[in-house]
Amino acid sequence: MHPAFSVIFLTTLIGAGQGLYLAMVTGQLYAIAQFVEAQKDQFYAIGSLVALVFLIAGLVASFFHLGRPERAWRAASKWRTSWLSREVIILPIVMALVFAYAAAHWMGWTNPLFQLGASLQVDVTLLLGIVGTLASLALFVCTAMIYAGVKFLQEWHTPLTVTNFIFFGAASGFMLAAAYSAYIGNPLVTFFGTWAVILTFVGIGSRLMHLRRNGRIKRKSTVQTAIGVRHNALVQRSQGAMGGSFNTREFFHGQSDRVVDMVRYAFLILVFPLPVLLIGAAHVTESPNLPILAFLVQFVGLMAERWSFFAEAKHPQNLYYQSVA
Amino acid sequence: MTQLALVIDLNVCVGCHACVTSCKEWNTSGWAGPMVDQNPYDASPTGTFFNRVQTFEVGTFPNTETVHFPKSCLHCEEPPCVPVCPTGASYKRPDNGVVLVDYDKCIGCKYCSWACPYGAREVDEEQKVMKKCTLCIDRITDPKLSERDRKPSCVLACPSSARLFGDVHDPDSEVSIAIRERGGYQLMPEWGTKPANHYLPRQKTQMHIDQDELTRVDNPLRKEDLTTYTGEETLDDVAW
Numbered sequence: 001m002h003p004a005f006s007v008i009f010l011t012t013l014i015g016a017g018q019g020l021y022l023a024m025v026t027g028q029l030y031a032i033a034q035f036v037e038a039q040k041d042q043f044y045a046i047g048s049l050v051a052l053v054f055l056i057a058g059l060v061a062s063f064f065h066l067g068r069p070e071r072a073w074r075a076a077s078k079w080r081t082s083w084l085s086r087e088v089i090i091l092p093i094v095m096a097l098v099f100a101y102a103a104a105h106w107m108g109w110t111n112p113l114f115q116l117g118a119s120l121q122v123d124v125t126l127l128l129g130i131v132g133t134l135a136s137l138a139l140f141v142c143t144a145m146i147y148a149g150v151k152f153l154q155e156w157h158t159p160l161t162v163t164n165f166i167f168f169g170a171a172s173g174f175m176l177a178a179a180y181s182a183y184i185g186n187p188l189v190t191f192f193g194t195w196a197v198i199l200t201f202v203g204i205g206s207r208l209m210h211l212r213r214n215g216r217i218k219r220k221s222t223v224q225t226a227i228g229v230r231h232n233a234l235v236q237r238s239q240g241a242m243g244g245s246f247n248t249r250e251f252f253h254g255q256s257d258r259v260v261d262m263v264r265y266a267f268l269i270l271v272f273p274l275p276v277l278l279i280g281a282a283h284v285t286e287s288p289n290l291p292i293l294a295f296l297v298q299f300v301g302l303m304a305e306r307w308s309f310f311a312e313a314k315h316p317q318n319l320y321y322q323s324v325a
Numbered sequence: 326m327t328q329l330a331l332v333i334d335l336n337v338c339v340g341c342h343a344c345v346t347s348c349k350e351w352n353t354s355g356w357a358g359p360m361v362d363q364n365p366y367d368a369s370p371t372g373t374f375f376n377r378v379q380t381f382e383v384g385t386f387p388n389t390e391t392v393h394f395p396k397s398c399l400h401c402e403e404p405p406c407v408p409v410c411p412t413g414a415s416y417k418r419p420d421n422g423v424v425l426v427d428y429d430k431c432i433g434c435k436y437c438s439w440a441c442p443y444g445a446r447e448v449d450e451e452q453k454v455m456k457k458c459t460l461c462i463d464r465i466t467d468p469k470l471s472e473r474d475r476k477p478s479c480v481l482a483c484p485s486s487a488r489l490f491g492d493v494h495d496p497d498s499e500v501s502i503a504i505r506e507r508g509g510y511q512l513m514p515e516w517g518t519k520p521a522n523h524y525l526p527r528q529k530t531q532m533h534i535d536q537d538e539l540t541r542v543d544n545p546l547r548k549e550d551l552t553t554y555t556g557e558e559t560l561d562d563v564a565w
Contacts, residue, residue, distance in 0.1 A: 001439075067433020067453025074412040074430055081408035084436050088411060152405070152442045152516065220515045221442065223381075227394050228510045228524055231383045237391075240345065240377030243369035246447040250438060316513065317444030320379060320396060 001153070002253050003310035009061035011143060012172070012302045014091065015165065017054030018136040019173010019199075020180070021098050023192055024048050025129040027177070032120070036191050041105040044125070047180055048102035051173070055095050083149050087142040094139045097132035104128055140166045147309075154217050155313040160210040164309075167203030168271070168302055174199055175275060175295040182282065182291040189291055193279045200298070204272040207305065211264075214312055221316040236322040247321050253311040264308045270301025328402060328422035329460055330493045330521035331480070332500040332509060333395055336528050338487040340378055340393030347482030348376040348397075348458075355463055357428055361451035373449045375458040376479055392527065395488070397479070398445040398458035399512060399520030400424050406437035406446065415455070422494075422521060423462055428454045442516055460490075493521055 024047040031038040063069040075088040104110075104125045112121035144165035147156040174196035181189040223234050239245075253260070275298040282290035352375060353360040362372030376397040383390045400417075404424050407415045414430035415437050417423070426437075426446075431454040438446040438455065446457045461477040464470060474481070480488045491500035500523070503509060509523035 065434060067435075067448060068431065071412070071430070071432045074414075075432055075434070076411075078408075078411050078413050082411045082436075084409065084434065085411035146436070150409070150439050152440065221513050225513050225515060227381060227392065228512060228526065229381070229383055229392060233383065233385050235382050236379065237382050238380040240342075240379050240396075241371065241374070243364065243371040245371055245374070245377075246438070246450075247444045250435060250448070251444070315439070315444075316442040316516075320444050 001310045001313045001315060002250050003307040004065055006061050006063075006065035008303050008306040008310075010058045010065070011165065011306055012299065013054050013058035013061060014139070014143065015169025015302070016172040016176050016299060017051045017058060017098075018094065018139060019170040020051040020054065020176045021048055021094075021101070021136055021173070022133060022170055023174045023177035023195070024051065025101070025133050026195070027188060027191070028125065028129055030191070032126070036188060039186070039188065041108055041110065041125075043184075043186065045102045045105035047177065048098050048105070050176070050180060052095060052098045052102065054176075055091070055098065059091060059095070083142055083145040087139065087146060090135060090139045090142055094132065094135045097128060097135050101125060101128040101132050137166070140169055152316050153313045154220065155214045156309075158210065158213060160206055160213065163206040164203065164210055167199055167206055168305065171196055171199035171203045172295065172298055172302055175279070175291070175298050178279060178282075179292040179295040182288045185288060190283055193283060193291060193294075196294075197276050197279060200272055200276060204268075207271075219314075219316075221319060223319045223322070226316070226319040236320075239321050239324060242324060244324065245321075247317060248324075251315045251318055251321070255311065260308065260311050263304050263311070267301045267304035267308055270297055271305055272301075274298075274301070326422070326494055327420065327492050328400070328494045328521050329465065329491070330400055330422075330500060330523065331397070331460070331477070332489040332491075332493075332503050332523045332525060334487045334489070334503075334507075334525040335392060335394065336487075336525060337485045338378075338393045338395060339485055340380055340391070341484065342378050343482045343484055344395055344479035344488060345374065345376050345378055347478045348461075349374060351461060351464070351478035352459070357459075358452060360456065361449055363450060373447050373456050375447075375456065390527070395479075396443065396445070397522075398424060398460075399443055399518075399522040400458075400460065402519035402521055403517060405440045405442075405516070405518055409436050409440045411436065418462075421466075423460050424457070425459055425462060426455050426457060428452065428456070431455050442513055442518065443520075465490075493523070 024044050028044055030036045063072065066072055075085055079085040079089055109124040112123050114122050116122055141162060144162040148158060148161035151157050174192050178189050178192035178196055181192055224230055275294040278290050278294035278297065349360060360373040362370065364370045376395060379394045379396060381392045381394055383392055400423055404417055407417055412430045412432055414427045416425060418425060433448060433453040433455065435448060446455050449456050464477065465475055467475065476490050480490045489500050489503055491498040493500050495501060503525060504523045507525045509525050511520045511523060
């Protein structure tokens with residue numbers, strides 16, 4: 001498949017945005033449980049607003065993928081069958097909940113509404129945080145299922161696609177939370193950094209399993225089944241167009257195997273060992289800048305990861321487009 | 326229920342591209358707007374086509390065969406491109422089974438093209454919407470046309486009658502009989518898309534002739550003939 005930069009930006013940006021929001025809610029939950037010290041409401045509010053900026057940036061990027069962006073509103077209609085439609089519906093819901101969570105903190109709506117058990121004071125921010133977390137996880141699933149749901153792309157048609165999207169998104173979001181805490185000099189940087197490392201570790205494990213699975217994939221379609229001629233020696237001589245077509249532009253990445261391999265090695269280094277080393281070094285040196293660098297390095301790595309994700313998928317329609325002339 | 330479809334006879338397709346040009350001519354001048362080309366007279370010409378003829382070589386030289394392979398939307402009975410469409414622009418007509426795109430609803434997200442294993446859908450780079458073979462829906466549903474002309478333009482254009490058109494659900498239709506009696510098959514059956522279009526396989530056109538079919542060794546006239554011949558002209562030598 002041809003890696004579309006609009007989609008690469010969309011999935012990485014909203015992944016980081018959702019992850020940062022999940023980090024804010026996790027921070028609040030840990031504070032309620034008194035595992036970490038409670039922060040000022042402003043901390044959660046600004047963190048969520050940064051998450052909202054990432055979500056909006058992702059939404060803007062997604063419009064560049066559309067041929068007719070002015071009709072994008074129509075995409076909400078077929079949610080019964082289309083994962084893309086489901087994503088289109090749930091993305092604004094998540095954005096609204098993130099904004100509401102930020103606003104509730106900013107306005108200080110923290111008077112307990114009711115009490116659960118002996119000590120759990122439930123306020124508006126907690127309710128919004130939990131609903132937003134569920135919506136955010138649903139958005140991860142919808143985004144990933146757009147790819148995992150296409151059975152013809154055997155490289156994508158696996159639950160590992162969904163786990164990759166969830167854990168990589170969450171990892172970069174927690175990394176961003178660590179960077180944000182470091183930037184404002186908040187002591188939660190270690191807490192978020194630790195979670196970022198754990199999530200990165202799980203994410204890279206899932207991705208390595210995904211790579212291993214794709215390395216030994218057995219193709220369902222062959223050129224024999226494509227044209228229905230049972231013969232071992234079967235080569236294409238022309239494809240009905242000399243200058244290429246939509247089929248050659250959309251479904252081939254057009255890069256050499258070497259470039260694809262390089263991008264794969266690059267993302268494996270940029271996503272996992274480098275950010276983990278940087279965040280570890282930040283913990284030792286208490287540097288306010290290294291977590292920001294760690295997030296940026298990992299984010300670039302995740303864009304390379306998404307590029308690689310596209311490039312490694314081989315569409316069966318390519319069997320009809322093997323040779324130009 | 327009706328399922329209109331094409332049946333393409335690979336045994337007689339000569340790869341002349343008449344169906345391609347006829348398709349493009351009819352559909353680019355229709356109510357749905359032009360099928361735009363880029364650099365049509367320049368290097369790397371490209372453009373939107375509903376139908377393309379591809380060529381495959383079977384076997385190793387010198388024992389090779391050339392298979393010309395016309396490919397357009399197969400109007401699947403389980404079209405995987407339809408449920409993934411977020412807007413409902415892609416749909417399958419309930420009355421005749423033709424898979425169509427509503428160009429006024431399509432947002433050009435290309436997701437349906439990912440969900441088609443045959444590469445039958447192409448984005449029009451000018452109109453920015455997804456396009457595909459309509460089986461000339463404006464022709465085949467036009468009651469003003471005569472019965473003879475109420476067919477897709479590729480079918481009418483084919484000089485070797487390699488393209489048949491009809492209802493594959495009607496067991497007595499020309500296409501159903503062709504599929505049944507001449508080994509019609511579907512492309513990539515492994516995906517369960519149930520393409521409505523079928524292809525008729527190549528056939529060997531050799532004949533086996535034995536020597537005794539050329540020279541009758543058991544000619545009864547000769548067997549019962551008591552004459553002794555000495556090289557003169559006989560009835561066997563008469564040119565009829």
